[in-house]
Amino acid sequence: MGTAIMVGAGIGGVTAAVALQRCGWEVTVLERADALGEVGAGISVWPGAAAVLAEFGVKGVEQAAALSGPMGLRKPSGRWLVGAADLGVELPVMIHRAQLHELITDQFGPAVTVRTGYPVETVTQDETGVLVNGELRADLVVAADGLRSAIRAALYPQYAGPQYSGYTAYRGVSEAQVESGGETWGPAQRFGVARLVDGRTYWYATANQPAGQSGDLAEVIRRYGDWHDPIPTVLAATETALHNDIYDLPLPLVPFAAGRIALLGDAAHAMTPNMGRGACTAIEDAGALARHLSSAPDPVTALTRYDAERRPAATKLVKRSRQIGRVGQLDNPLAIGARDVLVWAGSSVARGAAALRRKG
Template sequence: MAQRAATIVGGGIGGLAAAIALHRRGWRVEVLERAPEFTEIGAGISLWPNALRALEVLGLDRTVRALGAVEATGGVRDRRGRWLSRTDNAELARRFGHPLVVLHRADLLRALTEALPADSLRPASEVSAVRDDDHGPVVEHPGGESRPDLVVGADGLRSAVRGALWPDAAGPRYAGYSAWRMVTEPLAAPPSEGAATWGRGERFGYTALPGGRMYCFATASLPAGAEVASGTSQHGELLRRFGDWPEPIPTLLASVPPDAVLRHDLYDLPPLPSFVRGRVALLGDAAHAMTPNLGQGACQALEDAVTLAHCLDGTPDVPAALRSYDLLRRPRTRAISRRSARLGAVGQLAWPPAVLLRDAAARLVPERAALRSMTAVLGWTAPGDQVPAAGTAATDA
């Protein structure tokens, strides 16, 4: 079989992972990224066992684990700092084969780009048009036209590929709350446990990064596009909202450089009727953007990447392979997206009686039951694995 070519639109985690998976199967790949370089800024990322299993397929799990940190325990606290639930990372690893690893997004992007030939990476290459006709797909970009055997749209929430070939698809929908993300300076005595603290319409979480740094994130229920008060920075807004929350939150905020706070309104995508059109497939946020409440956005993109490559392996019929990819990925990602949205709605509750009931219910759930409820998400097994993990069905638990 002649070498096949793939054009991946978008140089984020999912796009690079798809390029690696295809390259290692003999495809000629190019990754078109509109930014002037392949990088991420300012925030951490949680890689759960299913993501590490996908990275294992790519041969990168050990590399990535060496770049990250593994906490002993984590969990959820109430507004007064009392534990509502806790999770033992050793038990997580025992059940699902890998621990939860947290690292900086820039470190993960660097590991992915280094796994690809340098000449396959094409920064400053914003796509101007995508079409799929009788002669195959065409992608127009500053370097000219690409006419590959396969196009992968991995260009995020506001995907140009999705807009071109799914013009009638519903656009992103606002989740009802905004998020802040930040990384502290190295701490002399970083917290030994990670936690998410639930308040009333607000949350604040933190988890360890290598080198004594902590990745922190916060949410608040706000109208889309809401601005902070005039003369107030995003860091100042965080101090106003969370400065009197239980330790270590005030200490962590004091250790964040004032200009290092990122804020984004959170969106997800309504379900698409299909992730594929002819020889074009959507992947990651371009296909199924979800809220970050389960920490599964990048994890699902990694699953997409290795599943796509598996479906294409050994068959010349690209449209048929993409239909198989769609059947495998769409039900699963839809279920996880819905579950993440529900968890976010619970975490953002603001009516005091509802908050009291939520916190009381969380205290009653045993750790083993909580881990068992995550089996449908974390127990995913890559296509082609000999021994499937229990509970991998795409159920909406």
């Protein structure tokens, strides 16, 4: 149907490459790094994103065996605020980011060409196509180049760009196998535990602090090592921790389409990780992009429709995730007490509603 250049080979970029390939496009993936792959720890795949991946033939994203122990929200002492079962929510599949990336790129066929070690410096367009670095031409370009997208900055130079959330994050994978999970909320700090599909345990933690400070596993143990089980066990079986300050993009988000150039994933809507929806939203972007390119008469029309669908949905998630983070990172004792009461009361209402549904 046409030719596309994918700038960036993270989860969103490679999913979009597979999606366009399946609807007849020839795709060139440009990656700044010297090799394809993902760094990181665990990633949540919610049902909507899992359905998109299944549609594109990605296999291996399977629901892990149910934990035999409880899940939900606790205090550092171990006292439960709310159980996941009380809320009746559907849980995501948890998988290592590198494993998910490999499962997606396994679907690359002859229509996908990959060029690594290739930074994108210029992108220009006219009525007939887009030119990258003055040498590569295609019918359209998809900018999946992340939080600090150079293409977004070039298209919208007045946009403020990433903003610091006020808290940092630690992540790791533990060899410990746990039977309970969920999040623990303390003053200005949180810790989460989830089992991956391969049986290992993914953990993450947040802490209020200025941007740019260093952090390692020893700092994580200092902060959270005396919290309730299984947190000390999980940390004891961890070899290293990743540390990243948390940023998102300010609202209103810029348009996801400018002529023949589309923004996708973090380049379009980087959000805090409080809902575990960032990569899933990028996967859903890819599904919508392919659908509109298949049905629209030309790429410009398709990208306009893609923006109309995806920007409102992403805006809601950016806003809601930011709000959850502010509530989760409270440090004032009175505010924390009020928050905990509201969480408990909300769970009581949810339990009552679930009971009524069961009786009905």
